[in-house]
Amino acid sequence: MEWPRTVDDAVAMQERLRTQVIATSAPDLRINTVAGLDVGYRSNDSVAGVCVVFDAKTLAVLDEVVVEDTTDFPYIAGLFAFREMPVLLRTLDQVTVAPDLLVADGQGLAHPRRFGLACHLGVHTGIPSIGVAKNPMGTFEQPGHARGSMSDLVMDGDNGDEVVGRALRTQDGVKPVFVSVGHKIDLDRACAEVLRLAPRYRLPETTRRADTLTRQVASSG
């Protein structure tokens, strides 16, 4: 499979792959290890990809991988994945603990063509995946004030409004995070996993740890 270099090819690839997404959980889905993936930027084209694997129950770090790379694809909302996928796949190649779930920094189905970064990662690897974004793509009603409160994330679709994800309050009173399915998991389970990964802070430990590692590299090497 050729990695697209133009906007048209990238859009075509998303349109083709979107049919592969499975938005349900296998009956025997067990999540014991979770990987957080993130990319940091030193300059416009110099990137550092990070993959941190956690024990899903204790949140202990089991493995950390950092890969430095360059990128040529520009940032375009909706085509974000083409900028970050190459380096993230390289980090996954080097991980020694197999993750049962991938947590991407961005959207999954909450995407103009229902195929955000989390879907790319899931479909490419076959590993269940979810997207946790700090900002929404779509509209939502403010969830309740308490941790665990949630509301639908909605986008315009072929049949009118479509529920593409959820606004989830991970701590009392904080701004919600935006959770959407990537692949091989259902939305309820995805939200439950995010809550389990965020016992103390707004963002799940996966993205927090991946994020700090990312800027550690950016400033020191």
Add this chain to the structure above:
DNA sequence: GCGACAG
């Protein structure tokens, strides 16, 4: 044409 627009 204008504004929106994950990281």
Add this chain to the structure above:
DNA sequence: ATCTTGTCGC
């Protein structure tokens, strides 16, 4: 994404 220490508030 990135610019970034002390500081305001619970």
